[in-house]
Amino acid sequence: MYSLLIADDEALEREGLELMIRHMMPDTFTFLHAENGRRAIQIAEEKRPDFIFMDIKMPGIQGLEAVREIMSKDPAAKIVIVTAHDYFSYAKEGLALGVRGYLLKPASTAEVQDTLTTLIAEWEEEKRARNDQLALREKLSQLMPLAENELSLMLMLECVQEVELEQLAGLLDLQWHKGYAMVLSYSRRTKKELETFQLVKKEIYEAVKQMAKPNLSCMVSPVVGYQMALFIPFPPGKPAYSQRVVSLEWGEKIRCFIEERFQVPLSVGIGSIREGWDGMNRSYREALRVCADDSDIVSVRHYDDITQSLGRKIISLDDEKKLLDALLRFDKQDTTERFSLLFDRLEQSEPRSFPRLRGEVVGLLLFLSRGARLGDGAELISTLGAAEDAETLRSGAVLWLGTLIDGMKEEKEQSRSSVLQRALLYIDEKYKEDISMEQCAEFVNLSPYYFSKLFKLQTGETFIDYVTRLRIDEAKKLIAEQNLSLKEICYEVGYNDPNYFSRVFKKAMGIPPSEYRQQAGAKSLFI
Incomplete structure (x- = not known):
């Protein structure tokens, strides 16, 4: 139930309004009464009613003064002005204070009901918004430690992309x-x-x-x-x-x-x-x-x-960048040689402190892992952190670098294969239409130049040759079925000009489609 404070200096007015509301909206409100502005302020502070109907003209503290006092302490209070005086100045001042409605005495049942229905709807919507906000805050409070863990692990283990860092930092309000x-x-x-x-x-x-x-x-x-x-x-x-x-x-x-x-x-x-x-x-x-x-x-x-x-x-930024460049070129020999030179330099600088040497090497490899955007930093720390001598550390690091290069190559090939598969599926679906290499390149989100080179590398054919082969194979099948005219087959397999189709077919098969049809018909007689 909702609580409603009725503030009016006339007891009959208060009781009549309560009776009206009880009758039209039973079991909806509990009622509070105030006979003047001072009492309305006290009850509003003590009971915090959900809604207030405030008469303008009352002895002592006037209704608008009471509204101003209540709203100063509770800006969200839902107050409706009730008055027998149809003065625009009252309505204007009340709205400026933040009241939610204005009823002119004697208010009809419909007017009162509409006003209360609106107030209840507002109250329920604000309640839902508050609950949603609290639920969101609760979820965020649970997510914050996870976000902090994720951000710190990104910084430690090199498994990071700039946009992810910024998103997590924004979520944590870190500036x-x-x-x-x-x-x-x-x-x-x-x-x-x-x-x-x-x-x-x-x-x-x-x-x-x-x-x-x-x-x-x-x-x-x-x-x-x-x-x-x-x-x-x-x-x-x-x-x-x-x-x-x-x-x-x-x-x-x-x-x-x-x-x-x-x-x-x-x-x-x-x-x-x-x-x-x-x-x-x-x-x-x-x-x-x-x-x-x-x-x-x-x-x-x-x-x-x-x-x-x-x-x-010990190791300059330039040294690190040159080693990373060799790694990104998948050059195992250059990577191994550059790493070995840096390892020797580190070993000479730390002749009596193997733990320090190990820390230097792990830090260097974490940098490379991040630059390559591949590799498990936690596994790296765990594996090389267990090394107890320089030779084990060196061989483990070289092995890890080789594995990293192999993984990068495999990921690149898988990426290329995935792009090609999507392109081939797209061509299979569209080759009977007016399809172009540029459309296919856009579909797989590659530049036409790069797509053309990749397609030829992976299939051994140019894009045009591949599409032409699909169309001619389909045309041969349709010709053999003897159900469509050559002109209909031309359009069916993606060509708009029968003469051009005939030239392409002859170039691929050595004979024009009409002769191919004759041969196909002759063969069918002997089957």
């Missing part, structure tokens, strides 16, 4: 211009460490989220293998160096917290502050490369500290 990554790498050098981590990794994940998100406003990735990542926005207006110090302090806080609470050794790597989502991905790879091990000076390491102390960056 980061700059940021950096922090990688937490959990030790599993001994069987005991491995078993301990497996038992508590879910608790570790929740603990890191509870600690990091409120303090760093960051995204927290799921645990992938034995690692997880934090993607942290760079606060505007702060010097980069001071932020580096802050990030190291937080890295140490997290490390101490995890080791003390869960007895799981942890090393932390932190990447440079970079712009955009591509920059965040590069920062992640930097953090991955410098995850510390016990043989180093500290267990929390910043990429900028390491490169400054080495005096150079």
Whole structure:
């Protein structure tokens, strides 16, 4: 039931209106009465009625004053002005305040019923809208963690397209211009460490989220293998160096917290502050490369500290791009040779730290995986992360690169095959019509030039030769059936000019269609 407040200084008016409404809309309303404006305001605040019928002229606080007071506290209140005075100024002022209707005393039953029906419809629609909004908010609250996981995994595992990143970032309302990554790498050098981590990794994940998100406003990735990542926005207006110090302090806080609470050794790597989502991905790879091990000076390491102390960056962007170019050309030999040179350089720069070497190599291969838009980053981290010596790491990486090239080739061939199959089906359906190569190319969303080359490569025929062969084969079948004239067959197989059809047929079969028909008829006599 709905609640209706009737505000009028005349008791008979209130009771008469209630009686009228009860009679025409039984079991629909509970009624509240107010004898003046002050009481109407009090009841509206205390009871929050669904609808209010407000008389204009009452002692003390006038009806419009009461409307103004109620609407100031509840702008969505559904109020109808009821008055015996047919003054346009009242209606105008009431509408300006936001009232939903205007009834002139004595109002007829039909007018009152129409007004209430309209108010109820509005109320129900707003209720549905509120419920839909709440349901949507509930769904979004459930989807937000999944979207955050997906976005962070895209940045970690390289399985990313720019539009997907932007869509997820928009869903999460992330507007980061700059940021950096922090990688937490959990030790599993001994069987005991491995078993301990497996038992508590879910608790570790929740603990890191509870600690990091409120303090760093960051995204927290799921645990992938034995690692997880934090993607942290760079606060505007702060010097980069001071932020580096802050990030190291937080890295140490997290490390101490995890080791003390869960007895799981942890090393932390932190990447440079970079712009955009591509920059965040590069920062992640930097953090991955410098995850510390016990043989180093500290267990929390910043990429900028390491490169400054080495005096150079081990692998340049140009080196990475040349290696990626060889990979995208499917050149296994060039890819292997370029990778081996970079591997030797990395090995020489990290002679005493195999974990650091492993991090560098995995980071490099993740970059290649993303550039090729193929490969499973999680599997890569898991497989090469298990390598315990340089030779195993090198051979595993070379094998992975070869497999990646094979996968790219296969995907390309499958894509070409799929395009060709769609084209052939389209031609089979349309060859009896006035079909062109340009139409077919548009259908499979390729340029005519590329489609022409691909079609000849895959079928061994030009587009025209293929369509002509289909038409001539169909014409031969129709001629042999002896049911249609040659002119009818010409039009049936897609030609508009019988003379042109005759020339094409003769070129393909060596004889004109009329002679072919005679031979076909002669053969049928002996069957």
